[in-house]
Amino acid sequence: MSKTGKTKKQRAFLKWAGGKYNLVEAINQHLPATSCLVEPFVGAASVFLNTDYERYVLNDINADLIDMYRIIQSDAGNFIKFAREWFNPEWNDKARYIEIRQRFNLCTDPFERAQLFLYINRHCFNGLCRYNQSGQFNVPFGKYKKPYFPEAELWAFAEKAQRATFTCQSYQQVFAQLPAASAVYCDPPYVPLSKTASFTSYAKNSFGLDDQADLASLAEAAQQQGHAVLISNHDTSWTRKIYQGAELHTIQVGRSISQKGSTRGKVAELFALYR
Numbered sequence: 001m002s003k004t005g006k007t008k009k010q011r012a013f014l015k016w017a018g019g020k021y022n023l024v025e026a027i028n029q030h031l032p033a034t035s036c037l038v039e040p041f042v043g044a045a046s047v048f049l050n051t052d053y054e055r056y057v058l059n060d061i062n063a064d065l066i067d068m069y070r071i072i073q074s075d076a077g078n079f080i081k082f083a084r085e086w087f088n089p090e091w092n093d094k095a096r097y098i099e100i101r102q103r104f105n106l107c108t109d110p111f112e113r114a115q116l117f118l119y120i121n122r123h124c125f126n127g128l129c130r131y132n133q134s135g136q137f138n139v140p141f142g143k144y145k146k147p148y149f150p151e152a153e154l155w156a157f158a159e160k161a162q163r164a165t166f167t168c169q170s171y172q173q174v175f176a177q178l179p180a181a182s183a184v185y186c187d188p189p190y191v192p193l194s195k196t197a198s199f200t201s202y203a204k205n206s207f208g209l210d211d212q213a214d215l216a217s218l219a220e221a222a223q224q225q226g227h228a229v230l231i232s233n234h235d236t237s238w239t240r241k242i243y244q245g246a247e248l249h250t251i252q253v254g255r256s257i258s259q260k261g262s263t264r265g266k267v268a269e270l271f272a273l274y275r
Contacts (some may be wrong), residue, residue: 009021010050011153012049013153014044014127016121017127018043019043020044020046020232021050022254023232023253023269026251026269027185027232030230030271031185032228034053034181034182034228037055037056037182037183037184038056038179038182039057039059039186040174040175040186040188041059041171042059042065043065043187045069045157048164049156053183054163055163055164057167058164058166058167059167061168061171065117065129067110067168068114068117069161069164073162073166075111078111079111083119086118086119087122091119092123092144092146092147094143098141100116103116122144122149123141123144124141124142125139125141171186171218175222178225180226182227183228183230184227185230185232186215186229187232188211188215188233191233191236193267212233212242215231216242216243227274228274229274231271233270234267234268235250235267235268239272243270247273247274248270248271249270250270253266
């Protein structure tokens with residue numbers, strides 16, 4: 001099975017800090033050709049959208065993300081119809097954003113919550129996805145002139161999603177259920193480059209150094225069982241130590257989470273390949 005059937009790259013419909021759109025070519029160089037790709041940390045799904053496997057298992061610990069993906073997979077037409085209404089100019093206002101963010105935090109209806117999640121993602125600051133300890137989304141308003149409604153990208157996702165199974169589990173549970181001879185791509189929250197750079201509040205639980213080491217151990221075990229596992233992370237002495245059982249490759253990539261554009265430079269990205 002070919003892993004890269006497309007010549008034109010497909011953008012994700014979400015804005016996403018740490019998204020892999022700009023790295024899919026490099027990632028594809030290391031992913032093996034097999035029938036199934038498993039992503040324990042699917043995020044905005046750029047790797048999924050820019051590979052061509054027969055089937056996918058796409059997982060994330062963020063229930064809002066996976067619930068939205070499942071709704072788009074099964075009912076894209078209605079989702080797009082209703083979600084579009086939230087992108088009228090009247091809703092692109094700080095006070096309205098805060099009102100809708102609170103509505104999202106209180107919402108228990110899956111279909112409405114999914115629409116609001118898309119609205120918040122495209123209107124909040126920098127596409128960040130962050131929750132407080134009570135599980136409430138708390139990213140501030142982004143102040144964008146005209147947030148983009150990603151209709152074409154939603155339709156493309158919905159079509160490709162017919163090949164996918166979406167799960168909301170821990171990465172440990174995903175590794176315990178890998179389909180035979182599958183390839184695994186892991187994009188965990190990255191090891192911080194400094195004490196002030198840590199960003200692990202993507203879901204309600206943080207992803208600490210113990211988790212980083214545990215993921216490396218699971219990758220080694222999966223390799224012994226016949227799976228190929230590729231992990232992305234920052235290139236640091238510590239990540240090189242925990243991935244010492246893998247083939248290591250590094251490239252320089254841009255980083256754009258910083259609020260100050262002048263501090264957005266290139267950093268070394270590490271690919272650890274277990275095969």
